Amino acid sequence: MQFMLLFSRQGKLRLQKWYVPLSDKEKKKITRELVQTVLARKPKMCSFLEWRDLKIVYKRYASLYFCCAIEDQDNELITLEIIHRYVELLDKYFGSVCELDIIFNFEKAYFILDEFLLGGEAQETSKKNVLKAIEQADLLQEVRHGTNPIH
């Protein structure tokens, strides 16, 4: 996988993960172009499209679009399920995740993603194992800030 983008129906970028070195300018350009392309597509259309020399795999969950760019020999359907598994992980961690969770806890969204995918490849596909790693990390935090979670 070359990169993953999460953006809202209004085209606001919520998360970006790049697995290939690109300049900030280029990243912005790609993001702009892709968000536009994907948002312009109608609901029942196919989840895959060719874009430059990459394949784009995307899926919409409520107000959020999850969009991955993969290479020619990569498998579209399994990428679609990568997206789904990531959504499941977020859902399980936040407890019925919504866009706001990802806005306010963006750093967590990144940490979870890093446990699941690394360098653009699936690192650990077991939901239990990924969440265990995140939980352990959470337990390592200082106890003194025991404030309520913000949703």
Next chain:
Amino acid sequence: MPAVSKGDGMRGLAVFISDIRNCKSKEAEIKRINKELANIRSKFKGDKALDGYSKKKYVCKLLFIFLLGHDIDFGHMEAVNLLSSNKYTEKQIGYLFISVLVNSNSELIRLINNAIKNDLSSRNPTFMCLALHCIANVGSREMAEAFASEIPRILVAGDTMDSVKQSAALCLLRLYKTSPDLVLMGEWTSRVVHLLNDQHMGVVTAAISLITCLSQKNPDEFKTCVSLAVSRLSRIVSSASTDLQDYTYYFVPAPWLSCKLLRLLQCYPPPEDGAVKGRLVECLETILNKAQEPPKSKKVQHSNAKNAILFEAISLIIHYDSEPNLLVRACNQLGQFLQHRETNLRYLALESMCTLASSEFSHEAVKTHIETVINALKTERDVSVRQRAADLLYAMCDRSNAKQIVAEMLSYLETADYSIREEMVLKVAILAEKYAVDYSWYVDTILNLIRIAGDYVSEEVWYRVIQIVINRDDVQGYAAKTVFEALQAPACHENMVKVGGYILGEFGNLIAGDPRSSPLVQFNLLHSKFHLCSVPTRALLLSAYIKFINLFPETKATIQEVLRCDSQIRNSDVELQQRAVEYLKLSSIASTDVLATVLEEMPPFPERESSILAKLKKKKGPGAVSVAELEDSKREGGELNGGSDRGPDTAAMAASNASTPSPSADLLGIRSTAPVGAAPTSAGSLLVDVFSETGPAAPTAAVNDDGFLRFVCKNNGVLFENQLLQIGIKSEYRQNLGRMYLFYGNKTSVQFACFTTTVSSPGELQSHILPVFQLQLNVQTKPVEPLVEGGAQIQQVLNIECLTDFSDAPLLNIKFRYGGALQNLTLKLPVTINKFFQPTEMASHDFFQRWKQLSQPQQEAQKIFKANHSMDTEVLKAKLLGLGMALLDNVDPNPENYVCAGVIQTKSQQVGCLLRLEPNAQAQMYRLTLRCSKDSVSRRLCELLAQQF
């Protein structure tokens, strides 16, 4: 789960995010952000030392601002400080900031590397994972230098925790992708391969990505992975859906791992060991069988995961291309998907079937689905699916169904999406030509193409139809008649006018017998379009008119009148004016004989690869053309019977042929000073007139080497000239083959006797380049004579095949008697390694990635030298294009520099080459750097090129 600390302690961050969300306008948001940035800056600069918690909070705010799309130019140092915090969350935020924000060239890398080093040796698995994630996310060369040797050790050490192993494997993969030269598996190879046997599925899942990438680059060293992968796959495929516990996904056992295993196997040919192969075939059959079983769940995730494995298995079956039974089963399975209600499956089935169509075992099976595919083209609502359908129709086309497919594609074109029209036009043009049994069908198809989608018909397409008509006598009359009829339409596309002008100018006489298309009617028809056309088309029409004067003397007066009128003879466009003036003069001065000679019918075009095909490949982007396709195109070349092609440059050649009877007559003159391909190919240059032949002659080659060097960046021109003899060259290269036409011109009025030429290869070359020389003169078009009459010119053709890379050029020895004195002359033939370049287009990051891959010192050759010629941008570009590589724009960060990429095609191997030329206008110097996958090539190219600029 307990949301232990989401946003914990960072109330300030949450407030800030809320503030931003409450901003009513972009301006308000920017104002709020600037306020925050000022606040953070003052905190960072303040005298009071910040505690870790505040640092974490501010760094996190900066990160948020950056992710909103604003530039952040400070805070890096604070983030680096966080790395050495002993509080986990602080460390974690520090790493996150660095992964997202530090680009790989930062000076901070050294500090970061230190922190990473500490965490890697901490033996705390959570810290180790954080450090490894950071390396994998940044993946810079500096990090590779620091850690590439350490990580394999962590990966295979017996006491490493599973989670760390997983991170280490993928971390190494990322480093290998950026700096393959630094990641040396060597002694670790076999232990890494054996990770496929690890009992932890997560470790296998991570490690297999690394193994696949390494196998692609070093298949031999990793080939033991095949049998391990097969047995792992077999265990998964045969397991019950509950066996793998949490690695089962919606009742599908380990779908990600299964796909990765099948992908790994695609790096290798079918296993040689019968038992292994049997087991694998069994797996593939089981996967195909499972597709027929009723689903275990109605959830789309279940079917997606199951089908992901199925498609990967089909890819493997296609890759092997050796099991007819499996191929046909795969095809049937895909056939079912073609009518599936899931758009995604229809899309993938069309895509996958495209590759199946090229296998001899399944081509026929694919063809049985033609009606479904045509239907998809007509009814699919999603353009990307329709495009797949069009691709598949193209792939399944053969002689038996070409007419049907071409007709369907043509009718689809009428409503096709603009985004895919050009490609569709190219495909129709190729199919029509490739499978044309009768050429009138071909002509009809192309004219229809112009009628329906004229704007998308590129030069290549309409050039091609003209070439074919010119090369085939049997279709010329039909073409003239059809184009004449097409031009009757009140509004016809300009491309139709071009084709019409050209064809009627050549073959209008074939339909002139019919009073409805008498010469004057033809002329008036063409001329009625004249004023609506662009300059290049009008230029072409003027040439058609002069040809009319030759074909039909009765039109002479009318045409001369047209030429004479002010709008022509005083046209503000120089090209048009010149043509009008010269044609008018030619028609008034020249005798009928001269006119007939000058305006003789075009000679047939030489055989070449279809440039339409080349264009289609280019459109598809680099890397998209499989070897099979190239092979295919070669085959096509043979099928074209008489069909042939000109590259963009041959427009000019075709043109001068139009006005001069011998195909070689223009060669000594001299349009060749412009490197091939550099001149824009406007139709205006198509019918070059005879008069401009008097352009400045190319400088003569007194010193043999001098002549030689002038041909490095061009293919045509004068190689040698003295008082007696002029030798002109025209050459063309494709893949590892070349053809060189030598033209020997006797400048004297006296006959040369005993004219002989020999081509010899100096020692080294003999074993490399195998010239299949036709050593006698006059082999092709000219009569064979050892005598060259005074003022005459003879032609010799050399066929060249490049077997492997070489440095020395072949030598051409010429002996003849001139007035009794024996003349003996030896010249270096300008056959240089760069002639076998195929240009390679690539994006900036690809370029630099490959550049880095070629970083062994001997792979690079560099020269710094003084400019000997103009440093003008256009001149340089033209030279670099003439070199044969692709000149890449927007790759080098410095716009003054030039970078090029290409692959040298030799019979034995391909040599990838990257070039960078850095001019320094002030110092009038250049620095030239070449990196090639073969060091001798780097050196040779560097030597050759250093003398060109």
